[in-house]
Amino acid sequence: MLELFGNSIHFALANILLESLIDYQSDYFLSFDPYILLLSSLIQGYFLTIYSTKSPFYRFIGNLIAPSLYITIELSIEGVNFWNDLNHRFYPLFGALIGLTQLLQGVTNRKLIKDFLIIIENIIRTGIIFLMYYIFETHANPNQTKNLTMFFSDTSHQFIGLSLLFFGVAIGLANATSQHYLGLLRDTTAKLKTFSEWLLGRELLNTSLTQPELLHQQRQQRTIMFIDIRGFTQWSEAHSPEETVTLLSQYYCAVEDVLDRYQVVKWKISADEVxxxxxxxxxxxxxxxxxxxxxxxxxxxxxxxxGIGLHCGQVVEGLLGSDTIKFYDVIGDTVNTTKRIESAAGKGEILISEPLYQHVKTIFASDRSRQLHVKGKAHPLTVYSLTETASQPVVAVPASA
Structure with missing residues (x-):
């Protein structure tokens, strides 16, 4: 709708008003003419809405759609007499001029040039009104409008022309300013979206925008995974901070590349822990x-x-924190247990808990388990150590003692 009323329908509305006043016919709106104009504008607006963001060139092509459709249909009805009317001849010209200014706005990165083009575009748009006024005057007062010199000798015509020119400049300046602030708003929105994805995760952010109640604290059944690099602290002591950061960045990217392909509510990093x-x-x-x-x-x-550890169970999930600082996280014994299991996993090892194994055991081929004694637990935990290759099913093997 914005594309239609902000661009595509302008000439059509002015033309409909002109022809309805010139013809003085109550049955004008019973003819096909106004509806052909409106339909052509609708098609142009739809095209520009869908395709104009893909390439600035589509702005130029798109602004010629309505004139082309209207001319093609009317020529088939009226024949060459269609060109006798000045407004018909100027329709494609205005479409081309507006399309050209929008094309140039899309390809330039210089703000001053873009602002100038926006002003020119709006002067062209007010020129549509002036053209229709001129045509109307040639019909209403033919003796006073035999040529442009005679037309502009009338001070009222000068007033209309200059007023429309100044209005075009003023509207253009206003549009240029609004485009500037709209650009700042888009940049800020993009940054806020990036920051929010860092804090919430892409999937959770998208969901929370439509269902904000999901951010409230609530009990959920979740599977938790912890990953930790074995021997990283000792390794980092022997390497520069830059080397440490480089390795961690590669590590994070590798993890993210995988997690993006799975149904992850959220993931977070803390040094070498994920x-x-x-x-x-x-x-x-x-x-x-x-x-x-x-x-x-x-x-x-x-x-x-x-080492990687996994466990599943009930957690409290949602926004946690104070009135001024909040973060999205999960809390509960399931999280603590997962961390204990991960701590017991060796280099290159994946340990999963017995409850998690019960959920996925149809995928695994194992009847052996081991008891894991962890701090804070009254009873041992049953865990499985996993191995897998990209082209083979997951296979569970008993963890070594």
């Missing part, structure tokens, strides 16, 4: 296996490797 929250147990296990495959070749040259 925590991810999944909705589906099988998704979590497969993601863990793929992550291990991605990061092992990355860490092996540095004599490093990562």
């Amino acid at each position: 925590m991810a929250i999944f909705t589906q147990p099988l998704e979590a296990v497969r993601a863990a296996a793929e992550i291990q495959q991605q990061i092992t070749p990355l860490l092996a040259p540095e004599q490093l490797g990562a």
Whole structure:
């Protein structure tokens, strides 16, 4: 609708008003003419709405759609007599001029040039009104408008012409200013979106925009994954901060590349530790296996490797914090247990808990388990150590003692 009323329909509305006044016919709106104009404008508006953001060249082509459709249809009805009317001859010219200014706005990066083109575009638009006024006057007062010199000798015509010119400049300046602030708003929105994705994650952010109630604290069944690089602290002591940051960045990118392909509610990093929250147990296990495959070749040259632990259960999920500082996280024994399992995983190893194994055991071929004694637990935990290749199903093998 913005494209239609902000651009495509301007000449059509002015033309309809002119012809309805000139003809003095009550049945003008019973003819096809006004509706052909409106339909052509609708088609042009639809095209520009869909395609104008893909290339500035589409702005030029798009602004010629309505004139082309209107002329083609009317020529088939009226024949060459269609060109006798001055407004018919100027329709494609205005479309081309407006399209050209929009094309040039799209290809230039210089603000002053873009602002100048916006002003020129709006002067052209007010020129549509002046053209229609001129044509109307040639019909209403033919003796006073035999030529342009005679037409402009009338001070009222000078007033209309200059007023429209100044209005075009004023509207152009206003549009240029609004475009500037709209650009700032878009840049700010893009930055805020990026920052919000960092804090919430892409999927959670998209969901929360339509269902903000999901950010409230609530109990959920989740699968938690922790990843930690074994021996990283000692390794970082022997390397420069820049080398440490470079390795961590590569590590984060490898993890993110995998997690983007799975149903992850949110994931976060803290130094060499990664925590991810999944909705589906099988998704979590497969993601863990793929992550291990991605990061092992990355860490092996540095004599490093990562341990991964997974567990599933009830958590409290949502926005946590004070009145002024909040963050989205999960809290509960499930999270603590997962961290304990991850701490027990060796370099290059994936450990999953017994409850998680029960959810995915149809994928695994294992009847062996081991008891893991962890701090803070009254009873041992049953865990499984996993191995997987990209082209083979997940297979569970008993963890070594």
